[in-house]
Amino acid sequence: MIVLERLTKSFNGIKVLNNLNIRFDDQKITVVIGRSGGGKSVMLKHIIGLIRPDSGRVLINGININTLKKKELNEIRKKFGMVFQDGALFDSINIFENIAFPVRQHTKLKESEIKDRVYSILSDVGLSGQELKMPAEISGGMRKRVGVARALILNPEIVLFDEPTTGLDPIMSDAINNLIISMHNKFKFTGIIISHNIEGAYKTGDVIAMLYDGSIIEIGSPAEIKSSKNPVVNQFVTGSMNGPINFNMI
Amino acid sequence: MDELLSPFEGIGKYILKIIDELGSLIIYLWESVLSIFRYSINFGNLIDQMIFIGMDSFYVIGLTGLFTGMVLSLQAYYAAKIVGVTYMIGPTVALSMTRELGPVLTALMITARCGSSMASEIGTMKVTEQIDALEVMAVDPYYYLSIPRILAAMIMLPIMTILCSLIGIIGGYIVYAYVLGLNHMVYIEKIYQYMKLSDIYNGLLKAVFFGIIIATISTFKGFETTGGSKGVGRFTTQAVVLSSIYILFADYILTSILF
Numbered sequence: 236m237i238v239l240e241r242l243t244k245s246f247n248g249i250k251v252l253n254n255l256n257i258r259f260d261d262q263k264i265t266v267v268i269g270r271s272g273g274g275k276s277v278m279l280k281h282i283i284g285l286i287r288p289d290s291g292r293v294l295i296n297g298i299n300i301n302t303l304k305k306k307e308l309n310e311i312r313k314k315f316g317m318v319f320q321d322g323a324l325f326d327s328i329n330i331f332e333n334i335a336f337p338v339r340q341h342t343k344l345k346e347s348e349i350k351d352r353v354y355s356i357l358s359d360v361g362l363s364g365q366e367l368k369m370p371a372e373i374s375g376g377m378r379k380r381v382g383v384a385r386a387l388i389l390n391p392e393i394v395l396f397d398e399p400t401t402g403l404d405p406i407m408s409d410a411i412n413n414l415i416i417s418m419h420n421k422f423k424f425t426g427i428i429i430s431h432n433i434e435g436a437y438k439t440g441d442v443i444a445m446l447y448d449g450s451i452i453e454i455g456s457p458a459e460i461k462s463s464k465n466p467v468v469n470q471f472v473t474g475s476m477n478g479p480i481n482f483n484m485i
Numbered sequence: 486m487d488e489l490l491s492p493f494e495g496i497g498k499y500i501l502k503i504i505d506e507l508g509s510l511i512i513y514l515w516e517s518v519l520s521i522f523r524y525s526i527n528f529g530n531l532i533d534q535m536i537f538i539g540m541d542s543f544y545v546i547g548l549t550g551l552f553t554g555m556v557l558s559l560q561a562y563y564a565a566k567i568v569g570v571t572y573m574i575g576p577t578v579a580l581s582m583t584r585e586l587g588p589v590l591t592a593l594m595i596t597a598r599c600g601s602s603m604a605s606e607i608g609t610m611k612v613t614e615q616i617d618a619l620e621v622m623a624v625d626p627y628y629y630l631s632i633p634r635i636l637a638a639m640i641m642l643p644i645m646t647i648l649c650s651l652i653g654i655i656g657g658y659i660v661y662a663y664v665l666g667l668n669h670m671v672y673i674e675k676i677y678q679y680m681k682l683s684d685i686y687n688g689l690l691k692a693v694f695f696g697i698i699i700a701t702i703s704t705f706k707g708f709e710t711t712g713g714s715k716g717v718g719r720f721t722t723q724a725v726v727l728s729s730i731y732i733l734f735a736d737y738i739l740t741s742i743l744f
């Protein structure tokens with residue numbers, strides 16, 4: 236279980252996270268929605284220790300990761316997979332090597348076993364036959380799928396997805412959402428997805444949380460979020476210009 | 486009055502900034518060295534980097550050495566002719582190359598070719614979150630990116646320096662024997678007579694330090710990069726300028742200690 240407790244973080248005097256509290260349950264998919272620039276990525280980076288909070292705690296299975304030494308933190312990080320917003324694929328090596336990278340770093344598998352694993356996950360994400368291309372040679376949707384494959388190859392307990400569908404056409408978005416669902420059925424990870432695609436959130440999420448003004452203002456099942464009485468949540472999920480969210484803010 | 490002082494104020498600020506940066510650099514180098522003990526060396530990456538530094542700079546360093554040796558020979562001739570000691574041209578070229586110009590010119594050329602690409606490669610990885618991706622995958626970026634580059638530069642700089650000096654001495658010989666038409670045996674004999682082994686060793690020791698300087702500063706600036714592709718350009722330029730300044734500065738310090 237992952238718990239964020241009274242998390243506060245400012246950049247250059249501007250509070251991005253303000254007393255944020257949330258709990259992510261094991262083996263569930265939680266989708267965090269919120270406006271662009273609202274601090275969703277910052278929240279996600281706290282969970283994996285890329286950013287340290289000004290105050291508050293990040294607890295992974297009861298361990299406060301901000302008190303850990305580098306080596307201990309790295310042990311915790313091995314439980315994680317992360318899909319970055321723009322892929323963050325290593326652009327000097329090909330698709331195969333990108334996906335094999337965590338395997339080579341953290342296991343002593345033989346070359347033939349590495350091959351088996353990579354080919355198997357490549358077919359899971361629908362990229363069989365693309366393994367020799369370089370990251371610059373493939374489309375945005377393919378890059379995201381390579382990112383998913385790289386994040387899942389070591390079968391992690393927890394997977395973080397930073398806007399896996401943003402910037403993709405609706406068909407590709409739906410394909411990625413289906414991919415996440417089928418991978419979740421297969422690997423049973425705890426999933427945290429950042430998104431502002433509300434339809435995708437309903438589809439993939441067991442739980443949906445809304446981040447607004449630096450904290451979580453509402454959390455519940457997709458049905459509960461759909462029928463939320465909170466005017467901010469309501470405005471966001473209906474995608475209306477009119478409501479308490481002023482679009483000149485931020 | 487303020488107007489008059491402002492250049493000095495500017496220089497003062499610049500010096501303070503450089504000293505401040507020196508502190509961060511030393512901490513960074515220390516962190517990187519610690520990561521060797523935490524993990525162990527990745528020989529595959531090290532060899533890649535050594536090849537990169539060697540191959541990428543081979544021709545430019547050969548040419549630099551050649552022309553420098555040739556011009557040294559020519560310049561030395563004008564002075565030596567006056568006092569009738571043209572037999573000293575060989576030692577002049579050889580000593581200048583091994584003690585001073587070989588190490589420094591090699592270091593500056595490698596800064597331009599390899600330091601800049603180290604900074605821009607790591608800088609690009611930083612702004613495209615590839616460094617974050619390494620960290621998330623529990624791979625220490627210092628261990629993975631800095632150490633192979635710093636070690637490779639430490640090893641390759643002396644090798645490239647030998648190349649540069651050797652070609653420089655040959656360049657000097659070509660001018661001595663074929664352009665100036667002097668007795669080529671004298672050139673070689675006098676070099677043997679006046680050059681000590683310590684001249685070569687000390688030059689190579691300089692090169693080792695220059696290698697550490699180039700790779701440390703260039704990778705450090707890469708990791709510091711922010712501000713998208715424009716930032717990559719800015720930090721790469723900083724890496725080249727700062728490395729060059731530190732090389733010249735360290736050259737003076739080392740020369741006064743070693744020779």
Ligand SMILES: Nc1ncnc2c1ncn2[C@@H]1O[C@H](COP(=O)(O)OP(=O)(O)O)[C@@H](O)[C@H]1O
Pocket residue numbers: 246247251269270271272273274275276277278
């Ligand atoms: N490393 C950083 N340094 C300074 N400001 C940052 C940093 N990371 C994020 N921010 C700022 O925090 C705010 C939230 O960013 P982010 O979490 O990326 O938003 P989003 O919800 O779209 O993912 C933005 O205003 C961004 O500029």
Ligand SMILES: [Mg+2]
Pocket residue numbers: 275276277320397398
């Ligand atoms: Mg984001």
